[in-house]
Every structure is written in structure tokens, then in C-alpha cells.
Amino acid sequence: MHHPNQRAQFERTVLPHLDAAYNLARWLLRNDADAHDVTQEACVRAYRFFDGFHGGNAKTWLLTIVRHACYTWLKQHRAERLTMAFDEQQHSSESSGPAAGNTPFSASPETLFLQAADRRLLQRYLEELPLEFREALVLRELEGLSYKEISAVMDVPIGTVMSRLARGRSLLQQQLTGHSERET
Amino acid sequence: MDCQRVLSLMDGYHDHELDLTTQLAVEQHLANCPACHAISQRQQALSAALAAQARYHRAPPALAAGVQSALDKIDAASGTNLRQIPRWLSLAASVAFAALVGSGVTYWLTGSSQEELLTQEVIASHVRAQMVAGRLTDVSSSDSHTVKPWFNGKLDFAPPVLDLTTQGFALVGGRLEYLANRPVAALVYRHRQHLIHLYVWPATDRPNIAPHALTRQGYQVIYWSDATMHYWAISDLNADALTSFSQRIQEQTTAEPTKRRLPTPEDLR
Numbered sequence A: 001m002h003h004p005n006q007r008a009q010f011e012r013t014v015l016p017h018l019d020a021a022y023n024l025a026r027w028l029l030r031n032d033a034d035a036h037d038v039t040q041e042a043c044v045r046a047y048r049f050f051d052g053f054h055g056g057n058a059k060t061w062l063l064t065i066v067r068h069a070c071y072t073w074l075k076q077h078r079a080e081r082l083t084m085a086f087d088e089q090q091h092s093s094e095s096s097g098p099a100a101g102n103t104p105f106s107a108s109p110e111t112l113f114l115q116a117a118d119r120r121l122l123q124r125y126l127e128e129l130p131l132e133f134r135e136a137l138v139l140r141e142l143e144g145l146s147y148k149e150i151s152a153v154m155d156v157p158i159g160t161v162m163s164r165l166a167r168g169r170s171l172l173q174q175q176l177t178g179h180s181e182r183e184t
Numbered sequence B: 001m002d003c004q005r006v007l008s009l010m011d012g013y014h015d016h017e018l019d020l021t022t023q024l025a026v027e028q029h030l031a032n033c034p035a036c037h038a039i040s041q042r043q044q045a046l047s048a049a050l051a052a053q054a055r056y057h058r059a060p061p062a063l064a065a066g067v068q069s070a071l072d073k074i075d076a077a078s079g080t081n082l083r084q085i086p087r088w089l090s091l092a093a094s095v096a097f098a099a100l101v102g103s104g105v106t107y108w109l110t111g112s113s114q115e116e117l118l119t120q121e122v123i124a125s126h127v128r129a130q131m132v133a134g135r136l137t138d139v140s141s142s143d144s145h146t147v148k149p150w151f152n153g154k155l156d157f158a159p160p161v162l163d164l165t166t167q168g169f170a171l172v173g174g175r176l177e178y179l180a181n182r183p184v185a186a187l188v189y190r191h192r193q194h195l196i197h198l199y200v201w202p203a204t205d206r207p208n209i210a211p212h213a214l215t216r217q218g219y220q221v222i223y224w225s226d227a228t229m230h231y232w233a234i235s236d237l238n239a240d241a242l243t244s245f246s247q248r249i250q251e252q253t254t255a256e257p258t259k260r261r262l263p264t265p266e267d268l269r
Helices: A004-013 A015-029 A032-048 A058-077 A109-116 A119-128 A131-142 A147-154 A158-183 B003-014 B020-032 B034-053 B061-077 B087-131 B144-150 B239-255
Strands: B170-179 B182-191 B194-202 B212-216 B219-225 B229-235
Touching: A004 A015, A004 B061, A015 A032, A015 A058, A015 A131, A015 B061, A032 A058, A032 B061, A058 A131, A058 A147, A119 A131, A119 A158, A119 B034, A131 A147, A131 A158, A131 B034, A147 A158, A158 B003, A158 B034, B003 B020, B003 B034, B020 B034, B034 B212, B087 B170, B087 B182, B087 B194, B087 B212, B087 B219, B087 B229, B144 B170, B170 B194, B182 B239, B194 B239, B212 B239, B219 B239, B229 B239
Parallel strands: none
Antiparallel strands: B170 B182, B182 B194, B194 B229, B212 B219, B219 B229
């Protein structure tokens, strides 16, 4: 079935994205061993279906397969509620309109943030985000994918990509500012 | 454009996903609206914090090895007898690969803080060069035959200056820069509206480092070295575009070997 050339081609076009694949799986599954197994399984799957890959973006192609494998794993293990599991009560903000922005124009919001956002906290808050916001943020902020690429990987329209990023970021910001307020 | 509309476009604005007219309209609004401006700044700070602090989980070496042996099994099962002849070869290759990954990991562990320092130097240089008018290039030309000789007598090595115009990366010029405690060649390329810096200096200390990509503060950085030179490429381009740039450079620098500098007494110690 597989010509030796095909193996070489797979190694050249798809396997360079192994880091991206593992990073996505690790953020979705939140566990090293599971991410390892699921990524490996997804690569095997990608290799089996490599005949069906006719050029194009190998990275989004692999990430789509990895994401699918992660969702399957999560469903089987019921480790995560796939629906919005965020405590809206606790984390909902007043409307995020400009009137609600209580940061004064002159204060540097950057400093506020970066002080509060030490690595562990930011890491934890991102890990705790509901799945659909977390994956959008990881693909955008850590992987640097374009909206079009994210839309291909997550299989949703570009408008949905944008609204998930917006929601995810605003949840993260609430967490971070909430934390800095508690601290002071 | 009113606040509500601007807020709905804020993410697209930050991710550079809006068309130019809308991008400019948002920008104009932000310049005049303190409330929206503050929100925009927070967003920017969040992205910077995520890029700098959220962990990028790289595939562990065992995963790469695991994938290879899983693929071997598939090839064997699908009865490609051709595969069986070079089996020992592929084993040798995977041992070599593991050694390579292993050495990379050692380098990463011992060199990680050094790498981080250099990354920060590279980012600072890239940003600073664009902040001050006239700082970007000492020699401005899209002609590699003008830029390359300019370095003669200014550096103790001849950096490769490549013409990548046909691949979409136009040469803008070059200048001297001081990085990693030595003078280096800074080459400036442009891809659409994005500037790319390629820093080059001799790799006598750590030759043949495989390409390594990083994201810091929203910038993409890729570095590698061949037998003779270190290369650090940085841009605000997306990772794929910068990877493609660095691959073009890698292809052409191996095709056109660079001159080694003469050995110095330090090298002989």
C-alpha cells in the first residue's frame, strides 16, 4: 500500500509538525502520557490516510486529525464536559463595554497584568478554560495560526473562531484581574 | 465607527485579520477613545503574556521514536518488501536521529538560559532597528552584490547574502550589529509588509544545530547553524512564513558554501 517514497514524503511534510501536534494534544488533554499516546495514534492515522492528502497545508491537516483524536479520547474517558463548563455565575463580568472598563486611561494596564500573570497562574487559567476557548487560544497565541487555519482545524466558520477567541480572552482577563484584585 | 462595533472587531484587530480599511478605522477610533484604548492595551498585554509565559509543549524525543516504530510496523504489515532491505539502515538512521535529538536536548538544558538571553538580544535588536528612522540599514540595496561587498573589512567573515526576491522575500539591505558578544551581519528582508532580520556570524562554537523555532512577545524566531555560520531569523510574520524563509536560506547556503574565517589563537587553544 505504502510506497517507500511515501514514507519519506510523510516524514518530510507531516512529521515536522510533531511539536505542534503534541502541544495541541497536551493542552487539550492536560496530561503528558495521554497527549503522548493520542498524538502517536493520530500520526499513525495520518499516515494511513496520507494517500488522501493532496498537498496543501500539512500542519492544519495534521492538527485536524490530532484534534479529532483528542475529542474522541475525551468522549471515551468522559474526562471533560464538552459543553461549556465554566461557572458563569462566578466569572461573568458586567458587560465588557467601554463604560465597564474600570482601568484608568493613564494607568498602565500592562504592568497590572504582567505582575499578576506570573507563569503558573496564566498557565493554570488557560488550562482551566473550557475546551473550545482553550483550543482557539492555543492555536492562535501559541501556534500562531491564522483565523482561516484555525477555522479549518476546528471545523467552524471564521466568525466563530473570532468570537471564541474574544470570549476566551475576556474570560482569561477576568481571571487575571480578579486575581490581582484579590491580592491587593 | 462606534465603541460597540470597535469592541466586536477588537480581536480581529489584534490578530491582524481585518482588511486594511477596517483596521485603520479601528486604529483611528482607538486614538480618540480612552476607554476602548485601555481595553485594547489589556488585550495586547494578555497576548504578550501568553506568548511569553504559557508553556509550549514540545514533543518529547520518545514520541518521535514511538511514531517512527509505529510507522515501521505499518510499512512491514502492508508488505512493502522494499522496506525490509533497508531496515538496518532505517534502524541506523533512527539511532542517529535519537543521538541528534539527544544532543539537542543536552544543548537545550545547558544552553537554555544562554538561548533565552540571545533571543532577547535578537528581539531587542529587531525592534530597536525599526524604532529609529535610518537605523534599519547601513547599506540599503536590493542587490546582493552591493550588500555583500559592503561587509568587507567590517567583519572578519563573509556573510552569505542571498537574493530571494523570486521567492517573495525582497532584500532591503544590511548593517552591522553587536550580538552574542561579537559583531555580526544583520541582513534585512521584506515579505509583504513584514520585516525579517537575519543575523549571521561564524559558528565555530556550535556548528550544525538543527533549526529551532521559538515564539516570544509575538515574534517568531528561528535559529540554526551549518558547518560555518550561525543564523537567527526573526519577524512578526507567522511561523509558517518564517519557516519557509529559513528553509530558502538553508537550501541556498548549503548550495553556496560560505567562507570560513581564518583560525584565531583562541581556536587553537
